[in-house]
Amino acid sequence: MLHYVANNFNASRCAVVGVGVDQNALVGFAQSLELATAGKSGTGSNYYGGDARKDTPGNMAHVAVAGPGGAVSNQKEALAFAVLQCALGAGPATKRGAVNGPFGKALSSALGDANARFAALNASYADAGLFGFVVSTEAQNAGKAVDALTRALKSGSVSAEDVNRGKALLKVAVLDAYSTDSSLIAEMGLQAVLTKDVQSADALVSAIDGVTQQDVQSAAKKAGSSKLSVGAVGNLAHVPYASDLA
Template structure:
């Protein structure tokens, strides 16, 4: 006979007394919520020269970035490609933890560590839950300032370097941009973002250590954070075991102009013609940015085309062949580039690029309406403000300004500086392009592509 279950094991919900009828509406009691107002961006400088910048927005996620003036332009003549290998070596064994321990430790925290590099900077980024920031920063400090560069681990990176280069070479856009910088400058900014073929597998630990010692100094770093209290970030900055001082001197970029041609059997010709622009943060750089959008900086509608831009409309009158054209600007700490980038069939490459340059000449002659300048300024403003909407964009902008100037210019001030750009400034920028020494980079079947001195 089955045993009867004891009453003690029966849930109270089964025999609870029936309550009285509900005569009043049931109101859920909620505790008072606390509203956190994001703080203004704070910037300070440690006695060792490290710049600290942060914004406390009370997000449950904390993002921290270490910005270092250690891009490819800082490579020496005898160690090209070191910056590329350094970026790929970010997950190798350090003096305080093995590569396996770092990987497992970061995964256990649910965080992430990543590194990116440009011609001027190397950026290490860490993201995790706010409560785990101190634990993650222990690994972050090892990865950024305690590299070991064991010879056998560097040898194992060779395949990754080759894959990285191969993926870049498959993109004609990257190819012409790299060749444009190589032809445009004598030094510094002419260095490629990718390790040259003759250095693949031959970058030594001594070269890596020398590059880090010369560039990873507190005077060339900025530690920035979003979703981090400023005092906490200062403590984390004091824990970085970097060398003090300004590091090795940085060579001034020297613009020279020139030409580079990549011959292959691709029927689409990628062609980029540029002249020297303006340094980042200058008033002239704002004028070039507005000129870029006057001419056409790409489609502004998702999956849209660029047929309404001044470049596209002008080129369409010169040829019936399909094409794509956009203006390009790149600003660095001591120089810049401005030009036009076209993609067309091999037979129409000459017509397309000459028609594109003719549109810049048209602006230089004063044929630009005030309404077009205002529209272009609004587009620049919108692109800038939209880049600050997510944490990654804000962290990038905050770090770039803190590293280059040691200060932060609020968005309102940036918008005001754009408002000061006049049609005369835009015309002057267009004339500067026409009068300046040209640089050209082309890729594809170049049988009908003119040389730079023929433009």
């Protein structure tokens, strides 16, 4: 544990941020932490794909399928994946609201009125990312659900209407993150640690406006054309393996 802390808890991987705090007080606090100025340099992340499965009793299956996504170090690509997440269906924007987009249409066509919950998955890290979907449904419907969502992911087709809706939803999420001190300080901390820069809400909204349909389709093709990974827990009798989704 001490070795891990010594190599990772250092100034190059730390950010001290504050909201409504005097700058001199914040600087003084940061200096008092006496963090080491050097540590073990990080190595780049490599994506391989594969399976992680855990069978448990019950009649539900919970499945995540993903391929390579966008790293926050590449803002243009990261924003394209964020727009894609909202365009495909990142969850209802309002309580009990519908989830529009290609994922919702694909799942509805495959399962009809069967019980299922889903959302596009987008995880962006410093130098890598994951993009795909998560779905929870009754075990007997899991295979059909995963197949339908995988086909939608692999299609790489995102309409202009979906892109515009995705951009609007992402801008709402950004403005919401900047709307309160508690969410703002978390956003500032993440940006400072991962990108070494903190942008204003207006700057991010402007960058989102600059994302094109081609950018979003390129992101979709990057994730969908790659070797996929599958993580699943529950009754997995009907859940396919990653090799079945090729």
